[in-house]
Amino acid sequence: MKNTISLAVLRGSAIALTAALALTACGGGAGDNAGAANEEVSAEDVQAALEEGGDITIWSWEPTLDEVVESFEAEHPNVNVNLVNAGTGNDHYVALQNAVAAGSGVPDVVQLEYFSLPQFALAESVRDLSAYGAGDLQDTYNPGPWNSVQANGGIYGLPMDSGPMALYYNKEIFDKYGVEVPATWDEYVEAARALHEADPSVYIANDTGDAGLATSLIWQAGGQPYKVDGTDVTVNFTDEGSTKFAETWQQLLDEDLLAPITSWGDEWYQGLGNGTIATLATGAWMPATFSSGVAATAGKWRVAPLPQWQEGEPTSAENGGSALSITSASEKGALAYAFLEYANVGDGVQIRVDNGAFPATAATLESEDFLSDEFEYFGGQKANEVFAESAKSVPEGWSYLPFQAYANGIYNDTAGQAYVSDTTLKDGLEGWQEASIKYGSEQGFTVSK
CATH class of the missing domain: 3.40.190.10 (Periplasmic binding protein-like II)
Known part of the structure; x- marks a missing residue:
């Protein structure tokens, strides 16, 4: 909860x-x-x-x-x-x-x-x-x-x-349609196409514009759109990591491969339960929500490492x-x-x-009792092994804005327009950047890009 x-x-x-x-x-x-x-x-x-x-x-x-x-x-x-x-x-x-x-x-x-x-x-x-x-x-x-x-x-x-991130996936759905679990984000796009072609009611994920997910995936991609030094703030969503995220997610948006369902509502829980939402990229705290909110699918879901932006270079991010x-x-x-x-x-x-x-403690994440814990919900999988590796692979140097609560709140009014209009996500992120700069400046920060 x-x-x-x-x-x-x-x-x-x-x-x-x-x-x-x-x-x-x-x-x-x-x-x-x-x-x-x-x-x-x-x-x-x-x-x-x-x-x-x-x-x-x-x-x-x-x-x-x-x-x-x-x-x-x-x-x-x-x-x-x-x-x-x-x-x-x-x-x-x-x-x-x-x-x-x-x-x-x-x-x-x-x-x-x-x-x-x-x-x-x-x-x-x-x-x-x-x-x-x-x-x-x-x-x-x-x-x-x-x-x-x-x-x-x-x-x-x-x-x-x-909240080290991982990819939760419905093994039953992937097996049913013979789709490999993606190890990279390029493979993720291919898997999204394959699943939706096999069954138009199945989407690889849901997303209607989530600031937390976007910033986490940009973090994983090596982006650092925020830099903070006292009241001096930089907001720049044109760096390489932000661009990687925008270009990849744009493919999913252009091809209608994401379920237009907002997370945490009844429709979302139903999608996770009936197999029409096949994956979820989020933090290691999610198992408790699966067990309580989608109990009927126990045994069908598994946990995999977060797909990578560059094959062979394990990198993760935090979410929550x-x-x-x-x-x-x-x-x-x-x-x-x-x-x-x-x-x-x-x-x-x-x-x-x-x-x-x-x-959050390294010793706990490395303990045998923790790593060997078998999750009945995930078919007896030792999911903590995946989460622990993810925690070790989070890049350093990420910063949040000193007004991040506000910035996240206006995501759907800016970047989120890419989900409901012809605006590209790249342009939407730039709009989010400009709106954040404007607000920060109004609050007395020195904000640049």
């Missing part, structure tokens, strides 16, 4: 966080604890805070944290954790920004999706965890999620989970995932960091994995 909501946010309408983004641009919002937030905090300070105890408040919609909190409190009886679901998606972020602006009611710890983290980091609403020694944890995490918690030379959260961050307004920074370490580095990691979360 958590990831379903998260991706819905990425696809949703333009998110009304104008006040938050304006605040981001002018670098305000740190609160009275701005100085305290920059002070060095040693491991001894964190241990002392645990021994002293106290109350901390966490805002998160993630259900696996319930058991983590119970375990943490049992291990540290002097600590009381108030776990609050302040809303999901837009509601969560608006509530956080309102609390920051009001200077009251701000939690100590907050869950932030990777795409939203930069805007709160630049606004100084969350702390740079470098002061807590978080930089020493770099090798603890895989490159994708670790890169996602960094902004402006700082570390603004500890990765909570990750979030971090836990400490707010600048918190007066319990050391105690809050103790919880972050427990939940995202310590015993809490296995608790969350056991409850269905996909880890």
Whole structure:
């Protein structure tokens, strides 16, 4: 459920966080604890805070944290954790920004999706965890999620989970029509043609314009359309990676090889269930959604590596995932960091994995128990082997905009026109670029292309 909501946010309408983004641009919002937030905090300070105890408040919609909190409190009886679901998606972020602006009611710890983290980091609403020694944890995490918690030379959260991508495919449909599972995106286009020719009701995938999917595939292709240095931002969708994605996806659009069905609705679940949607390229969190939302197809689906842009050069990308961050307004920074370490580095990691979360920690991804787990839904396949390899193959250097929520919200009004008109995806991406530049400039950023 958590990831379903998260991706819905990425696809949703333009998110009304104008006040938050304006605040981001002018670098305000740190609160009275701005100085305290920059002070060095040693491991001894964190241990002392645990021994002293106290109350901390966490805002998160993630259900696996319930058991983590119970375990943490049992291990540290002097600590009381108030776990609050302040809303999901837009509601969560608006509530956080309102609390920051009001200077009251701000939690100590907050869950932030990777795409939203930069805007709160630049606004100084969350702390740079470098002061807590978080930089020493770099090798603890895989490159994708670790890169996602960094902004402006700082570390603004500890990765909570990750979404290394894979290709989920309906084996029964591929076998029925004798189509090979594609290993490259060129082969993917060929497979799309073969499936749709064999049965016009079958599409290789659905897509009505998904900003999250587009940026993930551009990331996989080596594109870096976003570059951020403080309030200096570059938006450029004419680079090689963006062009690869646009040209390949254009073929699917021109030949009507994508089902015109929006993800996460009833029609989408029906398509996954009845075989008319044959594949899904998305994050490693998807198995739980398959099991709960498309239970009747258990045994029919399998997991394969994400198709490659260049044969023989395994590369993946992330799609989804979030971090836990400490707010600048918190007066319990050391105690809050103790919880972050427990939940995202310590015993809490296995608790969350056991409850269905996909880890960001390298050691977990490499453990025999994790890799050997057989997924009944996928016909007994050891799917984590595919996900773990994907996690290791995510290129570094990707950045999100400090107003990514807004940018994703206008995708369908710009690039998405390629799905419903004669506009090409290449031109649509350039339109998305110009609209993003215009908005960023209006919010006080220096934006170029």
